[in-house]
Amino acid sequence: MTFGRDRTVLMTLAVLVALLGFCAVQFPFVLSARVLGNLLTDHAFLGMLAIGMTVVIISGGIDLSVGSVLAFTGVLLGVLITNQGVNPGLAFAVALAIGTVFGAVQGAAVHLLRAPAFIVTLAGMFLARGACFLLTEDSIPIGSATYAALNDTALTLPGGTRLTLSALIMLAGVALTALLLRRTKFGANVYALGGDRRAAELMGVPVGQTTVGVYAFSGFTAAAGGILFSLYTQSGYPLAAIGIELEAIAATVIGGTLLSGGYGSVIGTALAVLILGLIQLYVTLQGTLSSWVAKIATGALLLLFIGAQRLLSLAPPARPGLSIGNHHGAPDQTPSIGQAP
Amino acid sequence: MKRVLQSPAAAPVAAMLLVLLIDWLIFPSFFEVRLVDGRLTGSFVDVLIRGAPVALLALGMAGVIATRGIDLSVGAVMAIAGAVAADAVAGGTHWSTAVLYALAAGLACGLWNGMLVAFLRLQPIVATLVLMVAGRGIAQLITAGQITTFTDPSFAALASGTVLGVPAPILIVAVAAALLTLLVRYTALGLMVEAIGVNPRAAELVGINTRMIILAAYALSGLTAALAGIIATADIRGADANNAGLWLELDAILVVVLGGASLLGGRLSYGLTLVGAVTLQALKTGILLAGFPPQMGLIVMAMMISVLLVVQAPSIQQWMQRRAVRGVAS
Numbered sequence: 234m235t236f237g238r239d240r241t242v243l244m245t246l247a248v249l250v251a252l253l254g255f256c257a258v259q260f261p262f263v264l265s266a267r268v269l270g271n272l273l274t275d276h277a278f279l280g281m282l283a284i285g286m287t288v289v290i291i292s293g294g295i296d297l298s299v300g301s302v303l304a305f306t307g308v309l310l311g312v313l314i315t316n317q318g319v320n321p322g323l324a325f326a327v328a329l330a331i332g333t334v335f336g337a338v339q340g341a342a343v344h345l346l347r348a349p350a351f352i353v354t355l356a357g358m359f360l361a362r363g364a365c366f367l368l369t370e371d372s373i374p375i376g377s378a379t380y381a382a383l384n385d386t387a388l389t390l391p392g393g394t395r396l397t398l399s400a401l402i403m404l405a406g407v408a409l410t411a412l413l414l415r416r417t418k419f420g421a422n423v424y425a426l427g428g429d430r431r432a433a434e435l436m437g438v439p440v441g442q443t444t445v446g447v448y449a450f451s452g453f454t455a456a457a458g459g460i461l462f463s464l465y466t467q468s469g470y471p472l473a474a475i476g477i478e479l480e481a482i483a484a485t486v487i488g489g490t491l492l493s494g495g496y497g498s499v500i501g502t503a504l505a506v507l508i509l510g511l512i513q514l515y516v517t518l519q520g521t522l523s524s525w526v527a528k529i530a531t532g533a534l535l536l537l538f539i540g541a542q543r544l545l546s547l548a549p550p551a552r553p554g555l556s557i558g559n560h561h562g563a564p565d566q567t568p569s570i571g572q573a574p
Numbered sequence: 575m576k577r578v579l580q581s582p583a584a585a586p587v588a589a590m591l592l593v594l595l596i597d598w599l600i601f602p603s604f605f606e607v608r609l610v611d612g613r614l615t616g617s618f619v620d621v622l623i624r625g626a627p628v629a630l631l632a633l634g635m636a637g638v639i640a641t642r643g644i645d646l647s648v649g650a651v652m653a654i655a656g657a658v659a660a661d662a663v664a665g666g667t668h669w670s671t672a673v674l675y676a677l678a679a680g681l682a683c684g685l686w687n688g689m690l691v692a693f694l695r696l697q698p699i700v701a702t703l704v705l706m707v708a709g710r711g712i713a714q715l716i717t718a719g720q721i722t723t724f725t726d727p728s729f730a731a732l733a734s735g736t737v738l739g740v741p742a743p744i745l746i747v748a749v750a751a752a753l754l755t756l757l758v759r760y761t762a763l764g765l766m767v768e769a770i771g772v773n774p775r776a777a778e779l780v781g782i783n784t785r786m787i788i789l790a791a792y793a794l795s796g797l798t799a800a801l802a803g804i805i806a807t808a809d810i811r812g813a814d815a816n817n818a819g820l821w822l823e824l825d826a827i828l829v830v831v832l833g834g835a836s837l838l839g840g841r842l843s844y845g846l847t848l849v850g851a852v853t854l855q856a857l858k859t860g861i862l863l864a865g866f867p868p869q870m871g872l873i874v875m876a877m878m879i880s881v882l883l884v885v886q887a888p889s890i891q892q893w894m895q896r897r898a899v900r901g902v903a904s
Contacts, residue, residue, distance in 0.1 A: 295699075342880075346887035349837045351644070351699070355824060356879035363872030370867070471869075476821075483707060492700045525714035525815075532708020539700050 241489025242501040244541060248487075248534065249504050252511050260518050266394035268514075273400035276510040278303065278462040280403040280503060282477060283484040284410050285454030287502045290485050291414070292447045293427035293494030294343065294350035298357030299455040300478040302332050304471060305361045306459025311373030311469025321379040329456045335361065336452020340445035354448075358478070365471035372470040375463060383464055399461045406454065407503045414499060423447060427494025483531055484509055487538050508534070585885070586834040586846050590853040597860040604863070613736045617859065619744075625855030626743035627652070627819070629848060630802040631826035632833070633750055634684075634795030636847040637758075639830050641770045641791050642839030643691060643698035648799040648826055650709025651683045652819030655803030657716040659729070660813030664722050669729035676807075677800050683709070684796020688789035706823070713815035723812035733809035743805050750798060751844045764842055767791060771839025828875065829854050831882060 256263040273280075282299045289296045306328045313324040335357065342353045386398040396404075414420035422443040425433040434440050463469055482492075488505035490497025512530050516522045597617075598604045607616040631648045638645045655676040662672035683705060690701035735742045758764030769777040770784050778784050802822075807813050827837075833850030835841045857878070861871045884890060 342883065345889075346883050347889070348883040348887065352827075352831065352837060352879060352883060355828070356876040356883070358824075358876075359872040359879070360876035363869055363876060366867065366869035366872070370869075479703075479707060482703065486700065486703070493697055523714065523719040525711035525719065528711025529708045529715070532704050532711065535700075535704045535707060539696055539704070540694070543694060543696065 240545060241538070241542060242498055242504070244538070245487060245489050245501045245504045245508070248537075249508050249511070252508060252515075256511060256515050256518070263514070263518075266390075270394050270396055270400065272507060272510045272514065273403065274397045275465075276506050277397075277399035277403040278458040278465060278474075279477065279480055279484065279509070280506045281406055281454050281458035281461055282481040283488075283502045283506055284406050284499055285451035285458075286478075286481040287485045287488065287490055287497060287499045288410065288414065288423060289350075289447050289451045290482075290490050290492060291427045291494060291497045292423045292443065293430065294444070294447065295354065295482070295492075296336075296339070296357075296448065296451045296455075297351065297354040297478050298335075298339065298361055299451060299458070299481055300474050300476065301358045301361035301365070302335060302452060302455035303459040303462055303477065304469075304473045304475075305365050305368075306332060306456045307463040307466070307469035307473055308365045308368050308373065308471055309469070310460065310463045311375055312368050314375050314377050315373050321377055325460055328460060329453060332452040332456025332459070333449050334452070336455070337445050337449035339452070340448030341441075343448065344441045344444040362471070368471075369469075370471060372468050374468045376467070380464060380467055384467075399464060402457070402461065403503075406457070407499055410499045419443065419446060424495055427496075429495070480509060480531075483535055487534050489538065489542070491542060582834050582841070582843070583846055583849075586832060586849045586853070589832065590849050590856070593853050593856045593860065597856055597863065600860060601863045609739055612739055614739050614741065617863070619741065621852065621855045621859050622744045622747075623741050624859065625851050626747050627802040627806050628822055628825045628829060628854065629747045629851035630750060630798045630805070631819075631822055632829035632847050632851050633747075633754055633844055634798030635823075635826045636830045636833065636835060636842055636844060637754075637767060637791040638698070638795045639771075639827070639835055639837060640767045640839055640842035641788050642774065643788065643791065644702065644827065644837070645687060645792060645795045645799075646699065646702040646823050647683065647687060647705035647709055648795060648802075649819035649821060649823040650706050650713070651680055651796055651799035652803035652806060652822065653710055653713035653813075653815050654683060654716070655680045655800035656807035656813040656818045657713040657722065657815050659804050660722040660724055660807050661716055663726045663729045664724040669726055669732075672729060673732075673804055676804050677797060680796040680798075680800020680803070681793055682796070683799070684793040685789065687796065688792030691792060692785040692788040710815060713813070713818070717813055717815045719815075721812050721814050725811065730808050730811050733805050743809075746801060746805065747848070750801060751848055754794070755844045758842065758844075763787070763790075767842055768840050771841070825854065828879065832878075836886070 253264065262268060282303060286296055286299060309328050309331070310321075310324050313319040313327065314321055339353055339357045342348060343350050346353070383398055387395045388401060389395050414423065422433070422438045425436065425438050426440060426443050430440065462474060466473070484505040485497070485502050486492060487508060488497070488501030488503070490501065509531065512527050516524065516527050594604075601617060604617045607614055607619055631652070635645055635648060658679045659672045659676035662675050663669060667675070687702050687705060690696045690704070691698050694701075732742055732746070737745055758767065766777070766782045766787050769780070769782060770787060774784060799819075803818060806818050829850040830847055831837065831850070832853050833843065833846035833848075835843070835846070857874060858868075858871050861874060862868060
């Protein structure tokens, strides 16, 4: 692993460590394994969404529909498990399949219609949220025994840290996606597509397949995030997680991924999810602060990382391994919305 | 006839007329306008009033999109401007001074966005994301997390008052659109904005000061967002930092696209933007009039975007062009 390619990840890590230190000075117990384990559990669903978002953004696109797909999955699980008495395992499979197909259709629309991803997934966002209300307008509690069992499942590490199933699934998702991006042909195609679509096409990258695959993957992780969210809240609610797509995008950017595509890593995204979680934790612990602090802090971090990326990409490459995605920062004005035409 | 059909206004206007026709079929008295207590009332007037904030956001957004940009922060700027205005009025400031404060706040936000895009050359979607996330926090900071309320009747009149029977929000939108149209069509500004949208590098090479014009586009978007925030605040006589203008940026982008503009820039028409605004609001009102739950609007909006995307797809456009050429040849 060359850190030249992942300089921005190092920066994300530095911010995370600094923030941990800052919190630990006032609240020493923050450094306990239990608190950190809970941090993972509480933000597992956001992590899942952000993983898919990272892949989409590396490919040069954007997916605004993930929050609605998450809510739809929760409502669907509620209807299937509570109202219809379907076996939770089967319901999970159905939800994952629907999320994947939904994403694939969006990818096909982006590719076939040459439409900006921003607008296609905006339609997807409205559609999935509307579909929630077609199923139900109320919150459906999910009191299945399987849910209780799944929530009690945890891995106890030496030293007493409990990693819940949700946290484990999120960590596994991060590891598998990192492998997918760095060790498979699909991953290479994703980077190539985001780097320069036309060049990728000329090199023989199957642009259509890759685009469909990328959005299908994001639909899958959004549905998986929905399952984790329903485990976390034990209910399905049509208005759940409004605006979480923004948090997923923010986590991706703070994780060092370029919004113009072609550069980024899912490890950075996972660290950024922890940063966002830690900011919220600090606001909660402090008690006197209100939610505006978290918002402004997130905005400031976004600005910091965007500015840093700008500087890094303007600086001449220090090592040959650095060139990936670098020309994106050059001050040419490529079409700026989601995906290049 | 052919010229009418091929004009860029044809599709947006046809869409608006179709939606209005459907509204009229659902609700026969849709276009009835009556003068009650010296004030125009009726379903259609209501559409125009309800649509005013989004129409204002869309006017600013249209200029930004014409330069190939996008402004995600307009909803948050609405909240900031509303918070500034409500805070000032509640503190006893004269309503006109409060309006100036709010406009100044909006202008500052717009200049900030414009600076990031034009001078630091950040991607617009990223640059404006910063204020979209942080802006609502700033608005909460101004209102100290409360919902600031006020009773000043002069300020509230900006939303509920009338001039010669015409409700104030409609007038504000009309005046803003007219001023902007004069600004871009009676100077070279509109031409330059569209030139930047079509080909930024070429525009720079022919000597257009692209940075200043992009900066101006975002500044104008901040100003119109502030106006929208003022109307929204006056309407509820209070500033709700959490919910004012929430997700309206998406509505505003949709309105600009409904007005026939391309998200890839190069087309600017404030008139057609208003057509798009009426289309969207008439659609939302129509769903309510038909007795559907308001959430159905989301599905109808999704279908509308899908139709737009198919119509605007390059392959479909090429096919239509080929047909047109064949029609001329035969």
